[in-house]
Amino acid sequence: MTEQFLDLHTHVVYGVDDGARTEEQMRAMLDAAAANGITTLVATTHATPGLEEFPQERYQRHLDAAQAYCQQQGYGLRLYPGAELLYNPMLRDAARENGLPTLAGTDWVLMEFLPQTSAKELENGLEEVAVCGYSILMAHVERYRCLESRGLLEKLKARYPVACQMNGSTVLEPGSFWKRRRVERWLSSGVIDVVASDAHNTTSRPVNLREAYQKLKLTFGEETADRLTGRSGLWKEFRDALAQQKTT
Secondary structure: OOOOEEEEEEOOOOOOOOOOOOHHHHHHHHHHHHHOOEEEEEEEEEEOOOOOOOOHHHHHHHHHHHHHHHHHHOOOOEEEEEEEEEOOOOHHHHHHHHOOOOOOOOOEEEEEOOOOOOHHHHHHHHHHHHOOOOEEEEOOHHHOHHHHOOOHHHHHHHHOOEEEEEEHHHHHOOOOHHHHHHHHHHHHHOOOOEEEOOEOOOOOOOOOHHHHHHHHHHHHOHHHHHHHOOOOHHHHHHHHHHHOOOOO
8 A cells, every 4th residue: 555644734834823934844844745655634724713813815825835836846745724723712602603614624623722721621612613513623632631531532532523633743752651651542442533743844843644654553553553644444535535626
């Protein structure tokens, strides 16, 4: 099977958040993504609906420039719009009044919380977005301290239309002994649905799906590695469905 990784969480579009700062940095990230075996990439710029206006015109213009660059370079890399939504008290009202930016025009939203968010606030946030008709991909679940409570993440997945994303950097370097134990338990049990890079640059926070895939394959087997990187299962179906649509 050729490498065809899906990266659902990146900050590649320049000039709109703390990811790529310049067009040159964006191009370098796209070069790295193509070299890393990524064929489908969602550009999930930070957004706080209800609190700050999203720079939609600039985002779309820079996303178009990114797609044009990939085509010019002959990369088999499809780019799609998206956003990483930070939960805040105004998010539900924003969802009801204007809708939320989704992953590639689907009903999926990428949603993050502050690391110190309580279990109650996290569940309330999931419920508020779910009742508006969205499915939620919860970003880098390994960051949230409340989820250290054993079994809580599984309970939330059972109650709400939630999938869980882990960063590739966590797969590669889990951290402390106890965090490593938790990460390994989540990966082996299937509670994690997708691994993504959360790439912001080409140095400290680069694309890393090939490296993460290799470690996942070595540790948990090829079937798990394929499922978590969009080469099989739900997220391959997601990627294949996007391929039938027109890009950006």
